[in-house]
Amino acid sequence: MTTVSAQPGRALKEQQQFVVPANKAYAEPFTPGDPGVSIPVGYPESRGSISRWRNKEKRVTWVVYQKPGNYDLYFDNQVAAGKKLRFKLDVSGCYPQLGLKPVHRDLVFKGTGQKDTLYGLRVKIPAEGYYRYTLTPLTDPEGAITISSLLFRTTAADGWVNFINYQSTPSVHLSFSSTEPTTKSYNWLYEEILVPEGADPLYTYYMSLGFYRGYLGIQTNTPTERRVLFSVWDSKDAEKDSSITKADFVSLVDKGAATTVNAFGGEGTGGQSYVKGANWKTGKPVKFLMNVLPQENNTVVLSAWYQVADEGWNYIASWRAPHEKRFFDGFYSFIENYGYTNGQLRREAYYYNAWGRESATDKWVNFNKVRFSNTDGKRGQRVDYEQGVSPKYPDRFYMASGGYTPTIKTKNEMPVLQTPPFPDLKKFEARVAEALKNEGRQNIRK
Structure with missing residues (x-):
């Protein structure tokens, strides 16, 4: 000035x-x-x-x-x-x-x-x-x-x-928890996402299940391609930490037939798996399921599935994360614009029916409470985001980002759901067991 x-x-x-x-x-x-x-x-x-x-x-x-x-x-x-x-x-x-x-x-x-x-x-x-x-x-x-x-x-x-410094959009996050008594130790996580029609600009990542070693969600990659993405971090950042050894890298256990796998970097390093032909659609729910299975050698096996509408469950992959023994203690979700140049377009998604199954009791716990966070947020910059319980659907949380709209924050809690998403998990447990039998047949690093 x-x-x-x-x-x-x-x-x-x-x-x-x-x-x-x-x-x-x-x-x-x-x-x-x-x-x-x-x-x-x-x-x-x-x-x-x-x-x-x-x-x-x-x-x-x-x-x-x-x-x-x-x-x-x-x-x-x-x-x-x-x-x-x-x-x-x-x-x-x-x-x-x-x-x-x-x-x-x-x-x-x-x-x-x-x-x-x-x-x-x-x-x-x-x-x-x-x-x-x-x-x-x-x-x-x-x-x-x-x-x-x-x-x-x-x-x-x-x-x-x-x-405006950034022509991107602010990233917005919801960290999920429960008002019910819980051990905060879960071996299974579940959540659903629905992207409304017209709220799906290119280069958007609607992340569903973010956990201590990675994340799982859906992306709009090109005008004709949409992906489901499941990534797991190495124990150390191979691009920044010279002390890293082979024992610090994640390794692929198994993957679905439609899944592509590779190593990734730029935000920490690790293993990435994605389905290019996932064909998720606006106005239709996408369901996500994750499992963590601790092993005796101080590693955990992390497995992920998705379902578009009610068309059947799709196995993505299983990854072995070293130097790890934790169960899930909850999860977070976010919306991110990774393409930068179209931040004038608004992104939105509903996040709902969120659950964790306690590792010790097999009890499903409903995550009915969230904590808000966001990037930027400085006055005069990118304050165009929304978070909270949806004004349209009182049983859904929602987030929106971009479009240069006013900041809106609603309630961060809703009533506890009483009906868990799964009567049993036998077929998913069987797929993890099959993955372990297939381990060692593929590698993401030469």
């Missing part, structure tokens, strides 16, 4: 100026691999220009967080000499509660081949929150324009325009 003198023709008042780097923007509509305009992906410290805008069907949207006041908007730009490019500028609040009537104006960027600053419009911001500023080409931009920054100027003493 800097202080500048007033605009020509206006009363001389001290103005505050807020600079928004042009690359803190989104190309819309979002098309993976074909943005139609170059917007360098950046982390908080990065600054970059928008360039190579060659697709007339692509608009560019900036979302900023503003306090009330009158703001004059300018664009720092450079247009090829002799070009005259027309755009429509639209300004709106990201949600109705802000009370801003949408504002529109046509702009003409005239090319001199030199750096220039174009005045956009004056907008009166009525309430603190997220606002969208969108440029839509009215003529072919021809790759002839570069925009380096947006400038907001105001005489409001407490004016504030804050650009």
Whole structure:
């Protein structure tokens, strides 16, 4: 933020100026691999220009967080000499509660081949929150324009325009527990997820069962591919800990016929198993089941299954985790955007019918209480998330992330369910026994 003198023709008042780097923007509509305009992906410290805008069907949207006041908007730009490019500028609040009537104006960027600053419009911001500023080409931009920054100027003493550091979304988490008496020692975990229609943007991981050595859930990977993913961490991080030995790596025990396995890194190291043709759908429940079986050699065998709607259970894999003897003590769930560039799209899922079976008593315990957590959450940054008991379904927890909506947190507890998910687990126990017989036939590391 800097202080500048007033605009020509206006009363001389001290103005505050807020600079928004042009690359803190989104190309819309979002098309993976074909943005139609170059917007360098950046982390908080990065600054970059928008360039190579060659697709007339692509608009560019900036979302900023503003306090009330009158703001004059300018664009720092450079247009090829002799070009005259027309755009429509639209300004709106990201949600109705802000009370801003949408504002529109046509702009003409005239090319001199030199750096220039174009005045956009004056907008009166009525309430603190997220606002969208969108440029839509009215003529072919021809790759002839570069925009380096947006400038907001105001005489409001407490004016504030804050650009969003991350074009991703905040990650949101629910940690599950029970209000019932329990040993907090479970050998089986169970939960269901349902993603509503339209709440499944690309690059979303809806993690269902997160435990002390890994996690299990579903992903939207490409426009045509959806996966179920089950990962288990090594005892040490092979990328950071030079003391790691072969005995610290997880090993594959067995896997389903449709399962792909490999080693992974970047967030700790370990073994990854996934089903590419899982074919889960929005509006349909996906059920998850996990087992932990401690072994005498200070390892545990971790096994996972999933079921789409009521189409039958699918075995994913079993992994042996070394230097471990714990049962599950509960689990957590989260929503994560791992693709970064489409954080203006909202993700949502219901998490419900959550249970753990006590290892000592075989009693199923319903997890009817959660603890909330999230990443970011700083004022003026990514505070667009929701958590708690669903307003639509009082027997389901839910989470949402992204879309630049207001923060919503509801209740963190609901009534205890009385009907466990399984009368018995014999066929699943038999599959674990079969996996142990098959152990050693495959390896993820050469």
